[in-house]
Amino acid sequence: MSLRTGETIKFRSVGERTEYAAKILSADEDTIVIETKPGARPELSAGQYVILIAAETNYNAQIMSADASQVRLRWLRTDKQEYFRVDDFFPVVARKVEKNLLDTKASMTVTFSKEAIDRSPPDETIHPKLWDLLVSLDEKLNLILDRLNLEPEPVEAEPQQVNISASGIRFMIKDKVEQGDMLEVKMLLPTTPMVSIVAYGQVVSSECLGSAGYVVAVQFVNMDSEVRDRLIQYTLNRQREIIRKQRQLE
Structure with a gap:
């Protein structure tokens, strides 16, 4: 499944269990920008790893930058292409x-x-x-x-x-x-x-x-x-x- 602009998803930091809500502002093959409610998420910083959750599918990403309400990430992996195992x-x-x-x-x-x-x-x-x-x-x-x-x-x-x-x-x-x-x-x-x-x-x-x-x-x-x-x-x-x-x- 591809993530869509305007879609509501959840995310959590790698190693943590608490999930937070976010809205997708933009998404392409390399990066994704999400919007969160101020004060409704933990402190995030560049270099941190997060897992995005949409329709029971997990996407791994790394934070490139973060401010009070927006987080810009780059993909570590997407499930858009599955390789033979x-x-x-x-x-x-x-x-x-x-x-x-x-x-x-x-x-x-x-x-x-x-x-x-x-x-x-x-x-x-x-x-x-x-x-x-x-x-x-x-x-x-x-x-x-x-x-x-x-x-x-x-x-x-x-x-x-x-x-x-x-x-x-x-x-x-x-x-x-x-x-x-x-x-x-x-x-x-x-x-x-x-x-x-x-x-x-x-x-x-x-x-x-x-x-x-x-x-x-x-x-x-x-x-x-x-x-x-x-x-x-x-x-x-x-x-x-x-x-x-x-x-x-x-």
Whole structure:
């Protein structure tokens, strides 16, 4: 659903439960201006994160400026476009960053293996296609352990279960994070060649699983169009692969 000028909505600050009424003065693809009654809302300031609520749909935004009655915001995400999501298994590491890094663009690096591996089966008892698959997996795992690090201390990242789309990712993290925190997320897509992506996003949910850590959902912000297109392509290809394997098992 698109927000319309003149529409009455509710909003709340990230991490807060109290909702306040507001009227939309203007809205476009990048910004939105809302009007509130003087004294009928909490103190708001530039840089603060809020959630706009309209017809049971949530929209995340960041305040650009605020005076006694009007608030100007920019979108962090809208639900105007939904991206395809898939469950997957690959390495992800993340760390908290300052919110002023919100303007930092996502980046992408295509990685190649430095050593050529003999793809010939060691003997006739191993099917060539199976051996080729095993060699490909070995190449990918070696790159995973070699390439994906966090500064300043190198950290080997084990593959884990994730749910990913071009708009966000859900994964496990050891360190405590809360809704509204900003994260730098590094991931290594198991493609050929492999693609390393560094993205930034806002934590929209965080569930503690005890000593195992936290399951966090991160909404990407300021996503570079090239990186977004690569993620769209990757999730579509993964879905086709999943469907093909399911049909082979039937």
